[in-house]
Amino acid sequence: MTDVIVVGAGVVGSAVAYYCAKRGLSVTLIDQPKRGRATSASAGGLWPLGESLGIGCGVILARNSPGTPSPPPLPREFLEFALASNAMFPPLADELREKSGIDIEFERSSLLYLMYDETDEAYAERLLSGHPDLRGHIEQLSAAEVAAAEPALTRRLRGALRFVGDDQVNPYRTADALRGAARACGARVMTHTEVLGLVVEGGRVAGVETRAGRIGGGVVVNAAGAWAPEIARTAGIDLPVHPVRGQILASEALPELLHACISTSDCYLAQKAHGEIIAGSTTEKAGFDASVTPDAMRGIARGAVRALPALADVTVKRAWSGFRPGTPDELPILGPVDGVPGYLNACGHFRTGILTAPLTGLLLAEIAAGVPPSHPVGPYLFARFAEASTRPLNPP
């Protein structure tokens, strides 16, 4: 018997386990490695502004399907959520280094949105005029200023927007460090253990059934990413989470070519501490097909070379893909579900799982401990899906 069972040890589940264990709750974190887990296919961008405003994968989505409007910016409250989580990273990086011995490679890079043509400029203009309150976080750079700041970038630019505070970490190390720190705080981590379903007893979720047997817990947190619906279904919850494939390419390790993360209308680029440049990404519905496609590889490579011409002669080390856990409104699903005591959601993080993991972890730990959450979770409750359904749990 454990206070909290967390299903899924990606970055979100590991963060939930860490913050729960740090509060003194007894925690069991259970994970079965899956092909296409989103944490492993992330570039590690912490881009609260970029992602909330539709820069990043969203821009590519808009360009790839002509005729469709640009993706609507995410609601203001999500920007607040993302900014609050982002602000947790600098102290968290120190905390995790101390507790787990792992450096998550937090880097104050900022994010540059490159403007190639009038369409890009118009997009930027709309963005700036639509968010006058964010002016303080967004710098406008002329072509000459971009060239001075990032000499390796193409000169065929009209200019750029710099999102100050949109930084980066190493995504695997972040998950690793959270897991390690959770363990250091007493959490039990069961890797390579498949959760078969939730145990429903006496009208509440009372644990999980695993390949290694039944584990009882006071509360079960579903942090199974794109696979969360499979877990929820066993307690009669129909989660509207679906896999959204993203493909990315990694270069061989290079000397420092980029200082900032780069977003353009056809790709994003992030040079990691190790020297690799990650180039992404696609936004596709392909079920659980974790392959990469020649068209996407070519498309991303083309976008990457356009932004950073030196990449033309750089070796592509590998291409791979992962499944963002997508939701209908692109917002995470957090917290309790009406009529299903003992169950908490921590899923549906779509493009921002790395970024919003710390705040998700903190809030879920507060809810699990019965403390009022320190940031509003109302907008992220499962109850927001009017048509969403739950079957009543088996009567006792």
Place this chain on the structure above:
Amino acid sequence: MGVRPLVIVGGGPAGVAAAIEAARAGLRPTLIDEAGGLGGQIYRPLPEGFTVRDARALGKDFRRGEELRARFATVASSVDLLLGVAVLGIWEGRRLLCEGGEIEAERLILATGASDRPVPFPGWTLPGVLTAGGAQAIVKTMRVVPGRRALVAGTGPLLPVVALQLHRAGVEVVAVLEAGRPPPLLASLPHVWREWGLLRDAWDLWRGLRRARIPLLFGHTVFEAAGAGEVERAVYGPVDPADWRPRRDGAKSVDVDLVVTGFGFVPNTELSLLAGCDHEHAHELGGFVPVRDACMRTSVRHVLAAGDGSGVAGALVAIEEGSIAGITAAEDAGMLDAAEAARRRARPLRRLRSLSGVRRVLDAMSRIRPGLVELATPETVVCRCEEVLLSEVFTAFGRGAKDLQALKLMTRLGMGPCQGRNCGPSASAICCKELGITPESAGRIEPRPPVKPVTFGALAGDGE
């Protein structure tokens, strides 16, 4: 590049033999190889501009390679040859992304060959340590001498071959260390008597070593290569006969500037995995191999596999498997009726059965034993691309890693340019030994396209 009736990936013995049989049957093959010439690693042709003054000096493999190329020349006009082209990935079973474009294949034969199996030991990444395949490529192809005084260690019949090639090139070979025990002569005879030619080869090798005064030590291997910046000496000694763990109390040191290791080969399965073929782990075939029927068909429709890439068994087996695959592809394409195809397959199938006896004897001697992983110390690099130490692998085990995929995420092992080709097999052996698991549950470092190095520019299609 359009739809092609048959695409053969790999121009080594298996691929060339497959092309010959398919072309003979009237099915026009497209033969792709990343190298500039046919023959693969074992029958690698000499670079352009080299002239051969004495073919005998170049050895049997050179002659066999020339014979294969001569047979190929008789059908060459019926084959589309794409040399110097790397296949980067496979989609939907038979769509190939190559440097320079996409090829769609109605039928596909994968003849991708094998790579040296690296075994990490202290000092194995020093300049002056070469794999047997690497040393051969330098001596055989480039005619360059890689050192002055060499120790050759590992297992299998390639060791004496390499030792004699080095010797003839002027390198002093201080010893050949075979980790296995000599095959019991009488018990082996029933398995090998039909392969008289191979027995002759073995005899010639043994006599060659004797004449060259190169000692052959069974039950020994290299423990360490050491030196300041390059190999200056090697430590070697006996291994436990059962599991080949080093018996360090018997260690000796010898001054050498070259250590050549050959612990067999690992099938190159990147493309068969990307094609979606079912694989199984077969220790005696070098690791994970595609599941095939006797006619070389894999589990994916119209995808066949032949040669060392689908199970390491050497060039002679590869030629027969390639022939069978070529005949089967032609049969499946309707170019041969069932009876004619069976008739054409009969001879290579017979030869395969005969060779399998030899394989059993060699396997008894050379099957990689688990104690070899004890050669590495905590400070030994196990993934050279990412410079991951064995101690870091142990730390990852402590953090819950129980397979190669988890090791990769936690340590970066296998994340480098070789995509785990070099460290995967030994990391798998370490997992199996330390965690007491099977190779199946240790799993693989999954291949990711591009499986061969390609630049962003080439992928993007420069000039568009």
